[in-house]
Amino acid sequence: MKKKILLPTDFSRNAWNAISYAVELYKNEACDFYVLNAFNATGYALESMMVPEPGEKLYEEAREKSENGLGKIMERLTFRDESPNHQFFMISQFNGLLDAIKDIVDKQDIEMIIMGTKGTTDARDVIFGSNTVMVMEKSRNCPVLAIPEDATYKTLNEIVFPTDYKMNFKRRELQTLLDVAKITKAEVRVLYASDGDPLDEEQQSNKNLLDEYFGGLTHTYHALYNIEPQSAVRCFVESRDSDMIAFFNRKHSFFGSIFSRPMVKSLGRYAKVPVLALHDLRS
Incomplete structure (x- = not known):
């Protein structure tokens, strides 16, 4: 039976490192990997309390950036992952990170979340970023494996x-x-x-x-x-x-x-x- 693993990404180096770690950890296992980017139309809150809708400029720009980023990840995975037992699904969702994760965990019956410990905006001296802490604390029905920025996969002893x-x-x-x-x-x-x-x-x-x-x-x-x-x-x-x-x-x-x-x-x-x-x- 295939394992179902969720890989949230904000396109940071740490997020890619976590994806690489997950692929190596489960290299001999049949897995469906769901790579999730939760995007927001940044800037709209300053101009209006209205949330942008599909078709509006801010929304479409954010969606395009998200989908392009996921496309690049898929391309990198295609070149580096040689396991015939691995399938990758790219998910771009207009949502907050935690709500998007909870949605996919529920819909896809996810067994584990694997993510980096910090993202693009976290300070250099912060090891566990606010998003990682939030997901580890609030995603109560799914285990979370947090991969530090400097961690590289090696055989677990x-x-x-x-x-x-x-x-x-x-x-x-x-x-x-x-x-x-x-x-x-x-x-x-x-x-x-x-x-x-x-x-x-x-x-x-x-x-x-x-x-x-x-x-x-x-x-x-x-x-x-x-x-x-x-x-x-x-x-x-x-x-x-x-x-x-x-x-x-x-x-x-x-x-x-x-x-x-x-x-x-x-x-x-x-x-x-x-x-x-x-x-x-x-x-």
């Missing part, structure tokens, strides 16, 4: 999965992580930032569940003691040169909310490590 063992995971919530680890043969490192106390009964039960879910994969358990979770992840990833971080974007969790300023700042230090945001499908 190790995926770090931080947890406090307080969440009763469901297999379907971990499915994207399981799939990525399986197709890349990556080993999963489960990381726990411990305060020194032994796991309680609930935590041990949840750890046993993880052991069951990761049963078909090579996986190991690690604990760092008396260190903040964000620092634990950073130290672990840097010391081992890990290839990806996967975690649950869930409020009141191991990280609090990933989108708190300290967490974004901390994640921003992993300038070359893709980050997979999974979601608690029960919230």
Whole structure:
């Protein structure tokens, strides 16, 4: 069964890098890739509160720019992607980015969103741009893999999965992580930032569940003691040169909310490590 992957683009270098990463990650898998550009007729808000309609100059100029950009991406993909199992669909939509993504995710039954961490207008010192943060936070029914600007695809050897063992995971919530680890043969490192106390009964039960879910994969358990979770992840990833971080974007969790300023700042230090945001499908 084909995988369905959504690739949002604003035609930036980072967006193209994310597309390239996605194609390489799934090079041996049958995939339909949907390359999406959400365009707006910039400038109209200054002149009128009326949204431009098809046929009007501002709308048509923006649409043409969007379609031309997608045409160039299709041309580049035709030259570089040699997998007979890959199909590409270009989508130009007059919409806000998040609404366009939600629309395509729903209509095409998308399994994962892969996008760059920043776009054309983000400052050079910002690793996770506002659009990426918004999509990772608001696209609650679809996992998001964020590819940093400096990340180049290499064989995934190790995926770090931080947890406090307080969440009763469901297999379907971990499915994207399981799939990525399986197709890349990556080993999963489960990381726990411990305060020194032994796991309680609930935590041990949840750890046993993880052991069951990761049963078909090579996986190991690690604990760092008396260190903040964000620092634990950073130290672990840097010391081992890990290839990806996967975690649950869930409020009141191991990280609090990933989108708190300290967490974004901390994640921003992993300038070359893709980050997979999974979601608690029960919230």
